[in-house]
Amino acid sequence: MLEFAILGLLHEASMHGYELRKRLHDLLGTLRAYSYGSLYPTLRRLLRAGLIAEEAPEAEPARSSWGRRGKRVYKLSADGKERFAELLADAGPQTWDDEGFNVHMAFFSRTPAEVRMRILEGRRRRVEERREGLRSSMARAGEQIDRYTRELHRLGLETSEREVRWLNELIAHEQREQRGPTE
Amino acid sequence: MLEFAILGLLHEASMHGYELRKRLHDLLGTLRAYSYGSLYPTLRRLLRAGLIAEEAPEAEPARSSWGRRGKRVYKLSADGKERFAELLADAGPQTWDDEGFNVHMAFFSRTPAEVRMRILEGRRRRVEERREGLRSSMARAGEQIDRYTRELHRLGLETSEREVRWLNELIAHEQREQRGPTE
DNA sequence: AGCTGATGTATCGGCACGATATAGTCATCC
DNA sequence: GGATGACTATATCGTGCCGATACATCAGCT
Numbered sequence: 001m002l003e004f005a006i007l008g009l010l011h012e013a014s015m016h017g018y019e020l021r022k023r024l025h026d027l028l029g030t031l032r033a034y035s036y037g038s039l040y041p042t043l044r045r046l047l048r049a050g051l052i053a054e055e056a057p058e059a060e061p062a063r064s065s066w067g068r069r070g071k072r073v074y075k076l077s078a079d080g081k082e083r084f085a086e087l088l089a090d091a092g093p094q095t096w097d098d099e100g101f102n103v104h105m106a107f108f109s110r111t112p113a114e115v116r117m118r119i120l121e122g123r124r125r126r127v128e129e130r131r132e133g134l135r136s137s138m139a140r141a142g143e144q145i146d147r148y149t150r151e152l153h154r155l156g157l158e159t160s161e162r163e164v165r166w167l168n169e170l171i172a173h174e175q176r177e178q179r180g181p182t183e
Numbered sequence: 184m185l186e187f188a189i190l191g192l193l194h195e196a197s198m199h200g201y202e203l204r205k206r207l208h209d210l211l212g213t214l215r216a217y218s219y220g221s222l223y224p225t226l227r228r229l230l231r232a233g234l235i236a237e238e239a240p241e242a243e244p245a246r247s248s249w250g251r252r253g254k255r256v257y258k259l260s261a262d263g264k265e266r267f268a269e270l271l272a273d274a275g276p277q278t279w280d281d282e283g284f285n286v287h288m289a290f291f292s293r294t295p296a297e298v299r300m301r302i303l304e305g306r307r308r309r310v311e312e313r314r315e316g317l318r319s320s321m322a323r324a325g326e327q328i329d330r331y332t333r334e335l336h337r338l339g340l341e342t343s344e345r346e347v348r349w350l351n352e353l354i355a356h357e358q359r360e361q362r363g364p365t366e
Numbered sequence: 367a368g369c370t371g372a373t374g375t376a377t378c379g380g381c382a383c384g385a386t387a388t389a390g391t392c393a394t395c396c
Numbered sequence: 397g398g399a400t401g402a403c404t405a406t407a408t409c410g411t412g413c414c415g416a417t418a419c420a421t422c423a424g425c426t
Contacts, residue, residue: 002413018374026320027332029339030313038413040376070421071374108331130213137209148291149210155349156212159342166338185382201405221382223407254405277415 001099002034002042007051007076007084008107014055014075017043027106032099043074051080091118096126117174124167131160184282185217185225190234190259190267191290197238197258200226210289215282226257234263274301279309300357307350314343 009015009023017039024034046052055073076084088111094100101123108116134157138150192198192206200222207217229235238256259267271294277283284306291299317340321333 016374017376018372026316029316029336033414035414035416036374036376037378037415042412102335105331105335106329109329133209133212146289146292148288151349151353152285152288153212155346158345162341162345163338166334170334199405200407216383218383218385219405219407220384220409225381 001094001103002038003046003051004084004087005034005103005106006039006042006046007080007087008103008110010052010074010076011081011084011110014073016071016073020074028099028102031102046080047074049079051077051083053077088112089115091115091122093122095119096122113174113178117171117178120167120171120174124164124171127160127163127167131157131164134160184277184286185221186229186234187267187270188217188286188289189222189225189229190263190270191286191293193235193257193259194264194267194293197256199254199256203257211282211285214285229263230257232262234260234266236260271295272298274298274305276305278302279305296357296361300354300361303350303354303357307347307354310343310346310350314340314347317343 005024005027006020009020009027015023017036020043021034021036021039024032024039028034043052047054052074055075088107095104096119101119104111104119111119134153138153138157188207188210189203192203192210198206200219203226204217204219204222207215207222211217226235230237235257238258271290278287279302284302287294287302294302317336321336321340
């Protein structure tokens, strides 16, 4: 997932790690941390795999003897663009869970319309399952259950219901666009 | 966090791994997976640490030569109860994030009242921060931003606002209880 | 000149994950 | 009676992500 997010951000512009992390943060809110403990190892992995490359450091010739460890700027390689396109076209199970859905949605404007639709519908199914799970768990043992757990379930249920409605609106909008994009 | 959840569940009743996992699931919904890949290693860790113990297998003398690998039933040890009490009394930062808060709230009826209050208030602060982050990010760049990202932020903002209201109600309820428990 | 806070790269141990293997039990259906 | 499949149950492997921490650079302030 981090790989996908990094590829997508570098697709917009070349960046160094620190900036990448900030962009990840306001892309995903506090949903995920994506701290340096995962960012830098992933960056190295992508480098080794040849999906990203290090940009030349602007002809700045070895300032001190040890060099200033200075800003490594990463850019997307041709392979990386291809890989990103593959991931964009994917609508598998990992695209309906919380973090996967958020990341994919952040890149929706570059996602093919029918893939968008499948992701949206998959996500809806997933949230509906959660909603039904909570409903039945609240119906079972209506009284004897712990007050705090009940409150927790109530909030979860309302949140699921709202998300389903939100998804319905998005899906309806997509359908309208597909039928008559210029109308 | 898993450690805390396991200790809490075993505090109610002795159980084997499979059942433990089911109970974890309807405790936490689909928020966390807590698959066997984390459950069994954690169980072993707790065994080694002496916080839980294996219950005697009911005098069933080696049914076949290799034995039926049968049900390992775990129970809380004295140390484990102590450890659970410590964790119950904790209201640190990890109790305000999504998974931590959910687990702690599930054991709220066994949590001291003032710890409950501190957790609730900490959680509220956390959610308010998220809410403010989303608000400012929506205010910044009001137009130019991607339509899908905007929708994502809108849902997140509404969800945060609802959760803050929900927390306010819970906190008010706690205060009422603390002032006049029997009224 | 010295402090502070933001920028920036990097690693460590540990926790949790999904996938997968293995195996016993029980009901159902042909 | 024996095949099939659903459920119960234990266990491990590789991998990804986490928080904490360390270490540097640099701009602005005082």
